Amino acid sequence: MATEADTCRKLIVPRLQRAGWDDPPCAIQEQRTFTDGRVMFVGGQPRRGQKKRADYILRYRPDYQIAVIEAKAGYRSVQDGVQQARDYAEVLGLRFAYASNGHEIVEIDLAAGTEVTRADFPTPAELWGRQRGELDLPDAAAAKLLAPGFPDAERPLRYYQEIAVNRALEAILGGERRALLNLCTGAGKTAVAFQICWRLWSAGWNKRGDHRKPKVLFLADRNILVDDPKDKTFAPFGDARWKLASNAVSHGRDIYFSTYQAIAADERRPGLYREFAPDFFDLIVIDECHRGSARADSSWREILNWFEPAYQLGMTATPLREESRDTYAYFGEALYTYSLAQGISDGFLAPYRVHRIVTDIDAVGWRPSAGELDRFGREVPDDEYQTRDFERVVALRARTEAIARHLTDFLKSTDRFAKTIVFCVDQDHASEMRQALINLNSDLVAKHADYVARVTANEGDIGKGKLSSFQDLEAETPVILTTSQLLTTGVDAPTCKNVVLARVVGSMAEFKQIIGRGTRLREDYGKLWFSILDYTGTATEKFADPAFDGDPVAVTTIEIDQDGEEIERETAEQHSAEDRDSDEPTKPTELPPDDPSDDLPRKLYVDGGEVEVVAHLVYDLDADGKRLTCRKLTDWTGEKIRTLFATPAAFRAEWALPEKRGAVIDALAERGIDLHALARDTGRPDDDAFDLLCHLAWNAPLTTRSERAKALRARNPDLFARYGEDARAVLDALLDKYATGGPDQLALPQALKVQPVSDFGNPSEIARRFGGPQAMRAAMAELTEALYAA
Structure with missing residues (x-):
């Protein structure tokens, strides 16, 4: 009986070759794995789940894939592969998919909504012609779309990055002057931006169609978001790069980098951007574009308005919400969205475990004693202060020390050299937290002077040096960084294993950026997951928001008259009350006072009293990757078993065969069910796993082996x-x-x-x-x- 491998080798490949798919620059990619497999925990240890693998991916050009093929053995129906082919095409962002058993071929055209039987595979020219018809690109633009990307054998683009690059190129070459990509934090937006720029630059594209290289401006709101891309990712551009500053203006380069602040107008100077004609740039890439640039009243919007003739590509990690509505109004609907949940499911991003830690005063509030004075002799107003007030209205040293003590104990019980970022309320709070952590870790500080470091705006170049060492894969210290706003975005720290929330984060956009500090995976350094230590309730609240990682949602309200005719139509984004009361600053740069005494009008400092941790709850991301749960493994095991097997008999039929039992165990692991942990949690180590699972799923009697x-x-x-x-x-x-x-x-x-x-x-x-x-x-x-x- 012919196997699937036989079908591929003897029937499918020859047909593809006859159609011309192995004639360069076209290519047939066989057994192409395009995800890494979700990280799961089995027996308390991380392991990879099943990877997604396409039997064949057809490429019209090296950087432009156009179709996917699902193969089945010759004795099976071709229809058995249709749904898999369709699913893979949707994930890979492809219009065309094929299912074949070597004898029959079914073509699925997702754009046309058709499934038809074909006598043979299409030629590359036929398929590209149909694709071009949908894109509606003129010849010159189509040729530029197929320009090769920069080859990087060590870090080739992932499938979703390739989709994002090609979607952006299709939009720009098709004449869309405003475009948006929504890629979650950790998904590699900078690599996407580089390849877009490289392919346009190497193809000689510009907005007027002249015979010259394009002028590109890469904009962000912080130096670290500009310097890292310029010096690292965009290095292949060589001398074509230039960073703009007040004393560094050049008109003779191709790829420019700048922060908004460096070229925007302020009370001291006119905008440096006016040194360039409005039509100077062909393309502007706006990184983290949700952070203010698209607001109609933003001073930075002046820059985008000045360069209105340029094509403008926004890049964000934030779906459509109240706080990002200006971004979507300006750039339009995202060309492509890749979410955190999808990144974790694909195994490209690290899953997380949330530790919710509650101090006694966070649980019940804090009230000063009668006539209590603060550090500077000011009377503390008699009021009941809650979590949101701490470090904003009143700074309680005992609470900071309690958090530092708990965090130190956590690191001692896990790994004292696990890279950790502590997000504090402001720079002053970050300083207090640093001191408390130094005092509690004096044994390691004696050996490593920078075991704990503060990295905020006030540190300047010293802080940048500490951050650089923190990011260095080979540098052991610093281990703990305390910060407030500075590290919320753009800090690539792949070995960061702990994200600590010592402040309330009201903005969902900022929360997702903060969580993104831990989502980078580095398997070679043992970084497969990370912990979120939440001392304010922010994480559990935000993760409970149904829109945390959902698609952009809009509600359209239509008013009609008594005859059913439309009178008025209004579209508004769904958002929570928390979003409306967002505490995200209007400008994302961190500008706290240089001296704590400047805080005196706004914050009180109380140094006495005692604070204790009264609760520590652990939440895990469930096997579906959709929500956090405190439930025991046994609580959802029965439900998952019933989704796999309709009846105990069906389960028994698979379990009884040794060659199939392994697949059942793998399927359970994919759903977060570890049989060893299950036996431990139920206190039934002597039961057959089959009987234990049947008991949880169908209340069958428990039986020992x-x-x-x-x-x-x-x-x-x-x-x-x-x-x-x-x-x-x-x-x-x-x-x-x-x-x-x-x-x-x-x-x-x-x-x-x-x-x-x-x-x-x-x-x-x-x-x-x-x-x-x-x-x-x-x-x-x-x-x-x-x-x-x-």
């Missing part, structure tokens, strides 16, 4: 009668091994290599007791089937 083995002997005493005494002795020994260790003890050939079975001889000698290997395998299969017969 010893009881199941005993029942088999009582139910079917003549099961082994046909075998000789020597063979029956082996089967009895194997049944005893099952009773103590489970069904894995019945797996061949390992079962024959451990005592007491190995005492009967080597595997060949044991097989001869049954009349040969084939008879022995038949006996083992019969034993397993009988064991699970009831």
